[in-house]
Amino acid sequence: MASLSTTSLTFKAPTTRASQVLRKASSIQSISFGRFQSSKSLRLQICCAAKAETVQKVSDIVKEQLALSADTALTAESKFSALGADSLDTVEIVMALEEKFNISVEEADAQNITTIQEAADLIEDLVQKKPAAEAA
Amino acid sequence: MAAPFTLRKIGVPPNSANLTEARRRVFDFFRASCRSIPTIMDIYNLQDVVAPSQLRFAISAQIRNNAHITDPKVIDLLLFKGMEELTDIVDHAKQRHHIIGQYVVGEGLVQNTGSKDQGKSDFLKNFYTSNYF
Numbered sequence: 001m002a003s004l005s006t007t008s009l010t011f012k013a014p015t016t017r018a019s020q021v022l023r024k025a026s027s028i029q030s031i032s033f034g035r036f037q038s039s040k041s042l043r044l045q046i047c048c049a050a051k052a053e054t055v056q057k058v059s060d061i062v063k064e065q066l067a068l069s070a071d072t073a074l075t076a077e078s079k080f081s082a083l084g085a086d087s088l089d090t091v092e093i094v095m096a097l098e099e100k101f102n103i104s105v106e107e108a109d110a111q112n113i114t115t116i117q118e119a120a121d122l123i124e125d126l127v128q129k130k131p132a133a134e135a136a
Numbered sequence: 137m138a139a140p141f142t143l144r145k146i147g148v149p150p151n152s153a154n155l156t157e158a159r160r161r162v163f164d165f166f167r168a169s170c171r172s173i174p175t176i177m178d179i180y181n182l183q184d185v186v187a188p189s190q191l192r193f194a195i196s197a198q199i200r201n202n203a204h205i206t207d208p209k210v211i212d213l214l215l216f217k218g219m220e221e222l223t224d225i226v227d228h229a230k231q232r233h234h235i236i237g238q239y240v241v242g243e244g245l246v247q248n249t250g251s252k253d254q255g256k257s258d259f260l261k262n263f264y265t266s267n268y269f
Contacts, residue, residue: 064189088203091163092196095170099188107164 055120061096062116065089076117090114097123103130141171143226151212158211162199165215169195169222176225180232186240194239 059074066085068074074083080090094110097103097119103126113119152158173188182191202214224230262269 087159087163088166088196088199091166092170092192095167095192096189098171099173107167 051120051124054123055116057100058097058116058120058123061100062093065093065096074116076120077115079115081114094119101127103127141168141175143168143172143223145223148216152208155206155208155211158208158215161215162211165218165222166195166199169218172222172226176235179226179228180235182232182235182240185236191239 055076062068062074062080062083062085063070063072066083066089068083072083080093085093090113091110094105094113098105101123103123105122105126109122113122152161170192173191176191177183177186177188198218202211205211205214225235258269
């Protein structure tokens with residue numbers, strides 16, 4: 001008890017992060033808090049562009065699902081309906097993406113997906129949120 | 137790993153008012169069944185037999201089979217039967233050979249190439265499908 005008071009006195013003006021370290025037993029909490037902040041600022045820099053490899057993976061899944069030939073040019077802006085997908089195909093593509101990236105897409109989000117770019121953005125978003133939720 | 141999906145058994149909901157709501161229910165059913173696929177593969181040990189994408193294709197093929205229907209009540213009934221089938225499968229009330237026979241190997245999904253007669257007779261090939269050919 002005495003030792004605790006001395007440690008609190010030495011860190012007289014702590015940042016909220018350091019005081020969290022003292023109060024909570026695990027320091028993992030604060031580290032994840034810091035990491036979340038840095039990843040959020042990193043996302044602000046990249047803004048609306050998802051990673052190219054994510055877009056590539058999404059394109060592969062779309063090609064497989066719609067049985068397109070391997071050399072069909074798929075840009076990030078191609079709409080699913082333009083590629084010959086009906087609404088059931090779109091839902092199936094979303095389910096295949098869920099399985100591939102191990103995420104869970106809500107129904108409201110799934111309604112808005114019409115192009116490959118939007119799908120990749122949503123996936124990035126969910127993959128970002130998932131480790132933060134698991135660490136908490 | 138995303139939170140494991142559990143099939144919640146709700147009672148029979150009231151009839152859908154219009155085609156839009158029926159459509160939404162079809163997609164919800166499809167999503168529920170796709171999310172149950174890992175459980176199904178686990179229960180019936182289908183890991184070496186079939187890939188999840190093939191099962192998804194089988195389910196969507198069955199839905200597409202009835203895609204021409206426009207009456208919401210008929211759609212509701214088909215969904216009810218589909219939901220019943222899915223619940224039976226997830227409850228392990230079926231057996232492995234049922235799943236394989238109905239959804240993996242079948243007419244047009246994965247053709248059984250080791251067939252007995254390679255096909256001399258068109259008459260016999262069409263014999264099971266219909267009387268009139």
